[in-house]
Amino acid sequence: MPRLIQPNHPQEVEAAIEVLGNRAHAAILRYLHQKGPCTTGEILKGIILDGNKKLTRPSLQHHLEALEAAGAVKADSPAGERRGKRVKYEANIDAVEFELLPAYIDYLRDR
Numbered sequence: 001m002p003r004l005i006q007p008n009h010p011q012e013v014e015a016a017i018e019v020l021g022n023r024a025h026a027a028i029l030r031y032l033h034q035k036g037p038c039t040t041g042e043i044l045k046g047i048i049l050d051g052n053k054k055l056t057r058p059s060l061q062h063h064l065e066a067l068e069a070a071g072a073v074k075a076d077s078p079a080g081e082r083r084g085k086r087v088k089y090e091a092n093i094d095a096v097e098f099e100l101l102p103a104y105i106d107y108l109r110d111r
Contacts, residue, residue: 009107015070016104019096024049024063029072032091037076039086040064064089071095 009017019025031047032038038046040060047055055063067073072095076088 010103012099012103013107016100016107018066019070019072019100020104022063022066024055024059025067025072028060028063028067029091029093029096032073032089033093037088037090039088043089071099 019029027047027049028043031043035042035046040057043064044055044057044060049055064073064075065079068075068079068089072092074090074092076090
């Protein structure tokens with residue numbers, strides 16, 4: 001089956017699509033917003049996806065990295081300095097509301 005054609009969007013629009021178009025990202029952001037800063041272990045215990053499926057640690061790490069790169073999640077220590085540390089992640093809902101969503105809406109409205 002052919003892959004979907006991926007148009008070349010501005011970087012901020014790509015970030016919005018990455019965050020807003022992924023159910024796991026939405027579940028992670030919602031959980032972090034409701035519970036406050038959490039470690040990956042706490043997130044893994046707290047999030048249940050459709051059909052009672054659980055995220056795996058590697059999958060969660062991948063999602064957190066994408067969310068952090070888009071600015072939707074903040075960590076309490078920088079990415080390059082995390083070896084052996086219990087990192088706490090926190091939702092950055094203001095970035096989603098005031099940066100990602102407006103960039104996406106502006107793109108849709110051709111501004």
